[in-house]
Amino acid sequence: MSKMINKYSIFELVLMSFMATLGVAVKPIIMPIVYFISTPLLIPGGSVAGGFYMLWIVLGAAIVKKPGVATVIGIIQAIMVMATGTVGGHGMLSIVTYTLPGVMVDLFLYITRNTTNTKIKMFFSCMVANVTGLMLTNIIIYKLPLPVLILSLSIGALSGGIGGIIANTIYNKLIKVGIVDEN
Secondary structure, eight states: OHHHHTTSOHHHHHHHHHHHHHHHHHHHHHHHHHHHHHTTTTOOHHHHHHHHHHHHHHHHHHHHOSTTHHHHHHHHHHHHHHHHTOSSSOGGGHHHHHHHHHHHHHHHHHHTTTOOOHHHHHHHHHHHHHHHHHHHHIIIIIOOOHHHHHHHHHHHHHHHHHHHHHHHHHHHHHHHTTSSOOO
16 A cells, blocks of 8 residues: 555645545535435436536546546545545445545546547546446445436436536646646
8 A cells, every 4th residue: 555655745645635525525515406406306316416526536636647546536535434424324335435436537547548638538537437436336235226227327427427527627727727737
């Protein structure tokens, strides 16, 4: 573990922790709003909300630009959630449900490392993160019937893509004001 952490500067670790914190902090704020809208429409709320808290994993990976960033952010989120007992009832399985979306983002970014279109990469990275999170919570907790699972994953893919666009917008604004280096 220390070998993995040593490849990041203190600033990068703080930044990853900040992104993880934003992802965890946004979830309890966004969920009631989403449920208020999604429940009457019979749409799974977590599918809709996921894109809005997965975007922080993607944004952190875009800013730091090193392998494994999304995974580290996911691990930090899992530790925070388990330590505080907040945001969902996954218990010890939080290490899986919070870390694997980050692992999948890192894998996607590795596969697409030669692609230069940041907007497309962030769109699909966030989509992959949200769909992974939805699949894991379905396997571990919900065990939805196939038609509902397909609906949930479809909405989650759309929400994840929108989260990726929001992450890209934030990223570009950070570049514009000189906080983040484009390279």
